Amino acid sequence: MSGDGGLRERKRSETHARIQSEAVRLFLEQGFESVTLDQIAQAAGVSRRSLFHYFDTKEEIVLSAKAGFPAVVAAAVAARPADEPLLDMVENAFADLAAAPRDPRGVALARLISSTPALAAGDQAKYDAVERALAAALAAQKGLDPDDLGCRLAAAVGVDVFKLATQAWSSGATETPEAVGHAAFARLRELAAGRT
Template identity: 40%
Template sequence: MAIDNPETNEGLRERKRRETLARIAETGLRLFMTDGYENTTLEAIAEAAGISRRTFFYYFKSKEDIILVWQSNFTSLMRAAVIAEPSDETPVNTVKNALLKLASNYHSDQSIVLDRVIRSSPALMSASHAKYIAQEQAIFEALCEKWPQVKHRKSLRVAAMVTVGALRLAVDAWSNDNGKRPPSAYLRETFSTLEGTFQSE
């Protein structure tokens, strides 16, 4: 007689949960891009994802949460990317190199459409501004993990603030330019401006 393994069953349930969450999020993003955020209903997302409205609310509180989850995933990737960088660079260059590597994995066509979706909704724009606070904290924590000495805390906080500021400017420039160039090009330019700000003429 076969005996169920609790750990195996738990692993399968968690994998199924992640797969369902990912399917709902991907379906929602696709509908936002094709039909517009305001025109996309919860019912449409649930139907396209093959789930009930009740199941949707088990995973997300609102359709806005789909965008927030997507942004939260990027914040987690930023933290991991900073930690993965070698420690022989300055904190600012460490973050710059991590962001450039992440940017190289993003497709401009899809990203620019998602950016337009976010900018079309005041609620999403407000949430988008709030994400930068979370990104700053994530970068600060990653830098503290790489340079754990307490004496570095203040300088690392400043590094997190200015690098996220540079990221925001790069994203705005990329969006205003309708994504004509890869995001990494705007990042390089913004960080070059940042570096030049602290150099004497």
């Protein structure tokens, strides 16, 4: 019986991934507003009714493509040396992520999200989840209480810097996300030291 359950779950995961992949392909080719749920269902080889077993809206399909990002951030923090100061740990973890090879489709998806008001608003929830995961990862790496104020503050600042860098990058800035992030952290340290 567990074999049937495993097969069912694998098929469900494959269908979920196929719907997501086909929807993103259509959105990138035709624009978010132009694509209908019927087109997505047809491209994914499922009925419209079946599509609704996986996703309620087009927005949910797009945003689900970024659902694993909080875990990616937590892993990047876990890879940092535990004796690094908190802000350095956050800056360097995000720099490590930004320096990783970029999937052109991921770049296009980020630009689609930032340029589509309905998606940009929903994307904010991702940042809230990233902030929570980042604070928890910092606390774990440092051996501190999960609600440690320093970890929560470093996470909040880190996520805001990450948003600034992502916005600059997705709007076509010539600087890399790493450069924008490092510049923002440097400016933050100047402000904290009273150098305006």
